[in-house]
Amino acid sequence: MAKTVIYKFGGASVKDADSVRNLAEILRNRLRKNLIIVVSAMGKTTNSLESILALKLEGKDYYENSAILKDYHLRLCRELFPRDHAIFPKLENLFVQLENDLEKVLTPQNYDEFYDRIVSFGELVSTRIVAEFLCLQGLIVLWQDAREVIYTNSDFRFAKIDWTKTRKSCQEKWKPLLENFPILTQGFIGSDPRGRTTTLGREGSDFTAAILATCLDAGSVTIWKDVPGVLNADPKLFLNTKKFDELSYREAAEMTYFGASVIHPKTIKPLANASIPLFVKSFLDPEATGTIIHELAVPHQVPTIVLKKDQVLVSFKVTDFTFIEEKHIHRVYEQLQKLKLRVNMLQLSxxxxxxxxxxxxxKLDELIAMLRDEFEIRYNEGLELLTILHQRVEEIPPMLEGYEALLEQASRNTFQAVRRKI
Structure with missing residues (x-):
């Protein structure tokens, strides 16, 4: 039997009616049995749902935002479907469910669980629309709920996979279906032991593709993006970028660790462990070669630039005139772990x-509250973290022109600076 293949389409690939039509064209000659299509929320839907949650938390009127989001999906569907199509009552039911969930009590204490229940709605809507449109085009797919096979713990917003249970459910529930039909499902979401919706971290749909590939012993994963492949910098932020034709798993993992947004950070490890190749291709030019990430790639020395925005620099200063010791570091990391906060850069004095x-x-307020009795704490918000892999010394100063560098550090292969616009 042919090995399963996983395709993942992100929000930009389904942002409007033309994009959905383009997705259908990509699949027209590629659709087959043993194919799983993972689809993200449409366009900026996740951002819109986060804005709605922020308004609700502040006690402000979020109904207008909710109505705009509903209208966005309905307008898109009116361009794709005849007026009497079954997608419209299905959408109506989903939006009623969203409105009912939004009426429930939201507090800082239940925010993460509430977030997962609301934000997962974006993937549920998009996959319904895409599945119905593909079937309308004669491209038959089975819509399946990812929460019925991807099992996690209850760490809402950053759920950890129960690999044993997930593999068993994928093999038992989906493998028999794949022998006859391709499956279309959601990225980003799973369910905890009590059946509550969980999410895998922002942009977690790539990770979903890797999970399914690993649990179904897939032959490959392809992530369809709006870029020609993996580049050495974000083309929206930097000029003269270069595409990698191939990368090793290790290089790709290093790039995602430092924040490269082309692939979710957790995606590489399970694929590398199972030796499953990952292709990054453009949905704007589907016949182009893209980038392959696999075991055989020759290491590169091309400088790679990663820029993370919306960063916070927090400094913890001891107050009893002692020097920093291991116990101080352990204490800070203990609280970071409780809050599920990842450190993007660390420096000790x-x-x-x-x-x-x-x-x-x-999270920042909670972290300060936890540690204010032990440290003098200062912080700066609204910063950027610049990382250059395989840096060349002469290329660093231009990257800091017009910025104040609050923190810098360099190793043989990596330069990092926390910067803010002057």
Whole structure:
């Protein structure tokens, strides 16, 4: 039997009616049995749902935003379907469900669980629309709920996979279906032991593709993007970018660790462990070669630039005139782990620990509250973290022109700076 193949389409590939039509054309000559199509929320739907949650949390009127989001999906469907198509009552039911969920009580204490229940709605809607449109085009796919096979713990917003249970469910529930039909499902979402919706972290649909590939012993994963492949910098931010024709798993993992947005950070490890190749291709030019990430690639020395925005620099200074010791570092990391905060950069001095983290609602206040009795804490928000892999010394100063560097550090292969616009 042919090995399963996984395709993942992100939000930009289904952002409007023309994009959905383009997706159908990509699949027209590629659709077959043993194919799983993972689809993200449409366009900026996840951002819109996060904005709705922020308004609700502040006690403000979010109904207008909700109505705009509903209208966006309905307008898209009116361009794709006849007026009497079954997609319209299905959408109506989904939006009623969203409105009912939004009426429930939201507090800082239940925010993460509430977030997962609401934000997962984007994937559920998009996959319904895409599945119905493909079937309308004569491209038959089975819509399946990812939450019925991807099992996680209850770490809402950053759920960890129960690999044993997930593999068993994929093999038992989906493998028999794949022998006859391709499956279309959601990225980003799973379910905890109590059946509650969980999410795998922002942009987690890539990780979903890797999970399914690993659990179904797939032959390959292809991520369809709006770029020609993996580039050495974001073309929206930097000029003269270069495409990698191939990368090793290790190089790709290093890039995602430092924040390269082309692939979700957790995607590489399971694929590397199972020796499953990952292709990154353009949905704007589907016949182009793209980039292959696999075991055989020759290491590169091309400078690679990664820029993470919305960063916070937090410094913890000891107050009893002692020097920083291992116990101080352990104490800070203990609280970071409780809050599910990842450190993007760490620097130690004789009397302080400085970390760089992503901006996350509530998290900074909670971290300060946990540690204010032990440290003098200062922080700066609205920063950028610049990382250059395989840096060349002469290329660094131009990257800092017009910026104040609050923190810098360099190793043989990596340069990092926390910067803000002057």
């Amino acid at each position: 004789a009397i302080s620990i400085s970390i760089v983290i992503d901006t996350q609602l509530f």
